Amino acid sequence: xxIFEKLRDNWxxxxxxxxxxxSHHYFSFPMLEGDLGxxxxxxxxxxxxxxxxxxxxxxxxxxxxxxxxxxTEKWGLAYxxxxxxxxxxxxxxxxxxxxxxxxxxxxxxxxxxxxYQGVVSIIESVCDHRDVIVxxxxxxxxxxxGVRLHKAKMGQYYKFNHNDMESLEKNxxxxxxxxxxxxxxxxxxxxxxxxxxxxxxxxxxIADLKKKYKFRLFVDDAHxxxxxxxxxxxxxxATGAQDDIDLYFATFAKSMAAIGGFVASxxxxxxxxxxxxxxxxxxxxxxxxxxxxxxxxxxQMIKENPGLREDLWRIVDAMQSGLRKRGFDIGxxxxxxxxxxxxxxxxxxEVTRMVxxxxxxxxxxxxxxxxxxxxxGQIMLRIIPxxxxxxxxxxxxxxxxxxxAEKLKNRVYQQDEVNEPAGx
Numbered sequence: 001x002x003i004f005e006k007l008r009d010n011w012x013x014x015x016x017x018x019x020x021x022x023s024h025h026y027f028s029f030p031m032l033e034g035d036l037g038x039x040x041x042x043x044x045x046x047x048x049x050x051x052x053x054x055x056x057x058x059x060x061x062x063x064x065x066x067x068x069x070x071x072t073e074k075w076g077l078a079y080x081x082x083x084x085x086x087x088x089x090x091x092x093x094x095x096x097x098x099x100x101x102x103x104x105x106x107x108x109x110x111x112x113x114x115x116y117q118g119v120v121s122i123i124e125s126v127c128d129h130r131d132v133i134v135x136x137x138x139x140x141x142x143x144x145x146g147v148r149l150h151k152a153k154m155g156q157y158y159k160f161n162h163n164d165m166e167s168l169e170k171n172x173x174x175x176x177x178x179x180x181x182x183x184x185x186x187x188x189x190x191x192x193x194x195x196x197x198x199x200x201x202x203x204x205x206i207a208d209l210k211k212k213y214k215f216r217l218f219v220d221d222a223h224x225x226x227x228x229x230x231x232x233x234x235x236x237x238a239t240g241a242q243d244d245i246d247l248y249f250a251t252f253a254k255s256m257a258a259i260g261g262f263v264a265s266x267x268x269x270x271x272x273x274x275x276x277x278x279x280x281x282x283x284x285x286x287x288x289x290x291x292x293x294x295x296x297x298x299x300q301m302i303k304e305n306p307g308l309r310e311d312l313w314r315i316v317d318a319m320q321s322g323l324r325k326r327g328f329d330i331g332x333x334x335x336x337x338x339x340x341x342x343x344x345x346x347x348x349x350e351v352t353r354m355v356x357x358x359x360x361x362x363x364x365x366x367x368x369x370x371x372x373x374x375x376x377g378q379i380m381l382r383i384i385p386x387x388x389x390x391x392x393x394x395x396x397x398x399x400x401x402x403x404x405a406e407k408l409k410n411r412v413y414q415q416d417e418v419n420e421p422a423g424x
Contacts, residue, residue, distance in 0.1 A: 030042060032365070037052075047364065051382075056311075057387035085275070088286030092292050097110060099296065106266050113259075114251075115250075115251030118262075123147060130183050132156045156175070168188070168206065172209060190217070191221070193228070193235055195222070201239075218249070220250075223254055227336060232302050256298040315389045323340060341378060
């Protein structure tokens with residue numbers, strides 16, 4: 001078979017449904033236009049947007065935009081040139097690393113170009129063929145890919161049930177035996193905040209197991225950094241487990257509304273090891289100076305403006321309490337991530353009609369999650385409240401969801417023609 005012919009016939013688990021529905025640019029790869037914020041334009045219509053991980057509202061903050069503009073004018077996008085190990089290092093990169101480490105209560109940090117490749121590369125570089133990985137079953141794809149790289153080196157890994165300490169301990173016993181036999185160690189991986197369910201990782205309970213088992217703890221806190229804890233230092237701070245996290249990772253793509261990330265540790269030697277062994281950084285151009293300077297400005301704003309987090313949580317509390325009062329199932333979220341679980345009997349056709357009605361007639365845009373991410377027959381609307389939203393936005397959206405749920409209950413979306421959009 002010609003390899004391209006194989007790809008044309010099968011777009012993969014996500015792409016194949018998009019191909020069948022001819023939904024490119026609508027359900028997948030949608031184009032949201034206008035200034036980043038709660039109200040944008042989709043397919044020529046204004047929508048109330050709940051799909052941006054712009055938690056603290058910094059994406060379009062005037063001071064942030066000015067800082068980005070000034071940094072770009074000063075440095076351009078090229079500086080510094082080359083990988084940091086060769087020619088792309090700067091004092092600003094290293095100063096920023098010190099600031100990040102201090103903010104999350106660690107002794108040292110390493111600045112990363114991207115979050116996803118950073119997590120993959122951390123796992124790949126830390127674990128060799130003798131080591132054993134134990135990770136949460138609901139871990140993000142970047143963790144799964146990092147584990148796969150470990151598997152490729154003929155390592156061993158175990159998956160424990162989500163946030164289930166009994167399952168974790170069972171797997172730690174197995175991992176410990178395996179690691180001892182091979183002369184390796186054990187790495188446990190969890191997330192600070194799980195991005196689909198909104199649950200907070202059971203970090204303190206995981207850390208407490210260090211009293212019985214020898215392992216290191218790696219936490220991906222992409223959604224917790226900047227939003228959780230008394231100072232915004234993340235889920236570790238919020239749960240009282242920060243000191244017990246051996247490798248703390250966060251990305252700038254969420255609360256900072258930027259690009260990049262970092263990994264921090266209380267062991268400076270381990271950070272130095274990562275600087276020399278993370279292939280995703282060794283063989284990639286350094287993070288451009290405008291991003292470094294722009295993110296330093298964002299970090300300063302987070303430290304000096306607790307009101308940003310207060311604004312976020314006011315919207316989160318209003319949305320989540322409103323949904324619960326109206327009888328919606330939002331699972332066990334403990335964070336700003338807000339899932340809404342609905343049930344469909346009509347399959348994909350019913351779901352597509354529902355989404356079109358929500359976006360085109362009710363003017364509400366949010367992410368839709370279906371099987372295989374959630375069980376068959378279930379629909380999850382994923383709502384991302386931000387500090388930039390208003391209480392009026394929340395109330396309008398609650399009314400829209402109530403209408404949506406009523407239509408689902410009455411099987412309105414199982415009809416062939418449903419609520420054609422105005423002007424269609």
